[in-house]
Amino acid sequence: MKLEELRQIRERVQDELRLRGGSARVRIVVGMGTSGIAAGARQVLRAILDEVSRRELGDVVVGQTGEKGLASREPVVEVYEGHRVTVYGGVDTDLARRIVSEHVVNGRPVEEHVLEVREVDG
């Protein structure tokens, strides 16, 4: 393990993170159950992370969740904004990028791929 490389990444990246500051406004959650992984969740995650970092979205955090009983609609991506969750199904890398640029950045959900919108606590 080349820990020295990590130290270099930290030095490069930390200032960039400090400049952005702020707390998370949006949480994007990728379904990583086995069916999600089999359906390409890693590529979807990668596309989301690329887009978030390319656009320097400091107020977006990305996480994962297990199986949601939506196996036929995997990979599933959920966007949490305050009390609202928007659930997308059948997400590929193109749609993943659109979710970031159209929904998270511009506030316009990609309607034709939304499975459901629901309210949650917290």
Add this chain to the structure above:
Amino acid sequence: MISDLCMHVADLVQNSLRAGAASIEVGLERDGGTLHLRVTDDGAGLTADGRRRACDPFYTSKPGQRVGLGLPLLCQTAEHVGGTFALEQLGEGGTRVSAELPWNHPDRPPLGDPTETLLPLIVTSSGVEFVVRLRHDHALWELDTREIRAELGDVPLTHGEVLSFLENQFREGLELTGFKEEA
């Protein structure tokens, strides 16, 4: 759906996450002709009934679901190739699931790619620490997220540069241990 051994391991890791584990150890270790898969966690574990019925596809602890196929599938895979499966409750809390499979059995599922299956789970499970061990006889490769986080400070594992670094590390580990298989 679970087509290779790394997918089995990813499924076990999801079980551990659901059990509220804060620390998960994953081992893919080969001694000569035997491959050991091992996932150890410090989560809530299973009830005695759950342990007894771990290989029963009609038992699940998930609310609202009637079948749980992850463990039974691994049991079945192990049995089919003449290997073994074990689920242990650890004294200090937590669970260890292990399977031993003959490496050269023609029906052994392919190993799969932990870069595709395990790494995405690891980087997106904030607050959970992982140790991944790949070993082939004496060739040992280990990744410990505690060590990595100690170097990274506030930089998250999901940062693009960190993810690329980790992907490269996994690839090196797979080469070192000869676990890289033709797809």
